[in-house]
Amino acid sequence: MKTKILVANRGEIAIRIIRAIQELNCEAVAVYETPDRDSSHIRTADEAVWIGHGPRCDYLNIDKVIAAAQKSGAAAIHPGYGFLAENADFARACEKAGIIFIGPPSDVIDNLGNKVTARRIMAEAGIPMVPGTQNLKAGNEGLQEAVEFGRKYGYPIMLKATAGGGGRGIRKIEQEKDLKDHYAMARAEANAAFGDDSVYLEKAVVRPKHIEVQIIADKKGSTIHLGTRDCSIQRRNQKLVEIAPAFQLTPEQQEAISQTAVKAAKAAGYFNAGTVEFLYDSDGKFYFMEINTRLQVEHTVSEMITGIDIVRTQIKLALGKDLSIRQEDVQLRGHAVEMRINAEDPKNNFMPEGGKTVHVYRSPGGYGIRLDGFCYQGFTIPQVYDSLLVKMTVFGWSWNETVDRLRRSLNNFVISGPKTTIPFYLNLINDPDFQAGKFDTSFLETHEYLFDYEEDSSEVNKLAKLIAEIHCKGGNAYAA
Structure with missing residues (x-):
């Protein structure tokens, strides 16, 4: 029996992965939400599993994706990029269900997904880094830490969501008077986007x-x-x-x-x-x-x-x-x-x-x-x-x-x-x-x-x- 691999994604990247799966003489399983019912990645796969009306929420639903893999008999899941690809909880759910996650282990995703932890690991290994902070404290204490960092290293500085990724959760601060407003908004945006309002600072590298x-x-x-x-x-x-x-x-x-x-x-x-x-x-x-x-x-x-x-x-x-x-x-x-x-x-x-x-x-x-x-x-x-x-x-x-x-x-x-x-x-x-x-x-x-x-x-x-x-x-x- 051929090994089945489920692709937890859509569009062009799903097709790219499906082709590689089929070249390895394995069977590719696609998943889709209702708005994607006419998407060509469904027709390219060997079989497809509908996971909900969406939009987007079902592609992000760990339980539904795991259930689709179990229903189809898939031994492994490739997450592609976006959606659940950098979600340590998803990798853990695959591990718990006995499904191979095609990517790094969940603890590695955890460590590298937290930008402050990643900076610490790299600093210990002697990897060159831009001057930066640990997670800023909540409220006015964190704002004061940011002010002190800006005065020490000069502007511009980058305010970043600790759990950020894909270009999201980043704000460039040009001068101290803009810091207070950006600090509050950055925390709110980080919480809305990633469920974690932690932020940290880095010195901006100008025109890199x-x-x-x-x-x-x-x-x-x-x-x-x-x-x-x-x-x-x-x-x-x-x-x-x-x-x-x-x-x-x-x-x-x-x-x-x-x-x-x-x-x-x-x-x-x-x-x-x-x-x-x-x-x-x-x-x-x-x-x-x-x-x-x-x-x-x-x-x-x-x-x-x-x-x-x-x-x-x-x-x-x-x-x-x-x-x-x-x-x-x-x-x-x-x-x-x-x-x-x-x-x-x-x-x-x-x-x-x-x-x-x-x-x-x-x-x-x-x-x-x-x-x-x-x-x-x-x-x-x-x-x-x-x-x-x-x-x-x-x-x-x-x-x-x-x-x-x-x-x-x-x-x-x-x-x-x-x-x-x-x-x-x-x-x-x-x-x-x-x-x-x-x-x-x-x-x-x-x-x-x-x-x-x-x-x-x-x-x-x-x-x-x-x-x-x-x-x-x-x-x-x-x-x-």
Whole structure:
């Protein structure tokens, strides 16, 4: 009998994981809420289990997901990213139910999910870190601690939720007079988002690069890295563009930050795939930020430059295999860029376009193009989930080749109906600073002219819009 693995997620990442499961000659079980009844991840799986009307609450319901696994006879659960992926209680529930959790143990998730505990572990291991505090005390005592920290280290400072993640629960404080209001609001937001109002402070690194390292470890402690990624181009502390390897780092800097990531993972007792994230300043110094205890959205770029299937490796390790890849086996080649094609209006603060129907969908292809998505022609975008439609990852042997292939691919990508990030990306890749690799976390703030573009900038998209208008009026048009 084939091993069954349940995927506790939806959309493109569910499909990505399902494909890896099926390649390993296992059976993939999908779960879904009512708003996702037309999602293609259900049709890709070998079977699907309805877990409730939702929206979102059933994907987050540990008991329902465990029950779905037991009902289907699944021996393991892959959480993907988001939802329950970094939830230690979910990992514990899997362990208690005798179901393999494809990820690190619950105690590791606990330790690394608490940012203050993670900082302590890293400090003891000698990992470089930005100056910061322990959890601030409640009420005025905590506020006074914050005031003293700001006066000691200077502004700006970062106020962060201890249980935060995914870019949430972060506030940048520019001056002391703003601290009181932000402190109270940050605690309230942290409690609402994570059920924990604990916050702490870090000295802000001004205009850093956001560099991360993909690591993989087995249960015996063998740990390797798959090189770096540059995830500096962000909106609202969430990534839009991811590049591997990280741009403008010397080979010596690449090696130093990658080996530090391996050291950090070992200090945490890490198992399975994870990501060690750093801030990298203009002086070439890097500082530990956090370890993400799950598969990252941007894992595709690391796969493209190494040829290593991270999800397949995750599953094999969780099912008891040892890591068969040695560090000397990992060869980094070329450049890869992932762009998140979101149903959003970049001109309107990236407002999601949920509820709209995709009238025409035509994707690019050819050498070096990878698409991870679940969108199709006629698909109505649910209003209640993330706005990601498809991740486009492009590979080139040189940076210039990669940018040229990005331009061609974006010009050939047709999604008519909702507004998307495609025209914004076309502007971005033609920017001289982007082409030179000169970007940091303030890139969008300092390049506001990138939002000045024509909605349908390519001839292909203009034609697609015309086809969609005819189609909506009852014509017999189709996408070429």
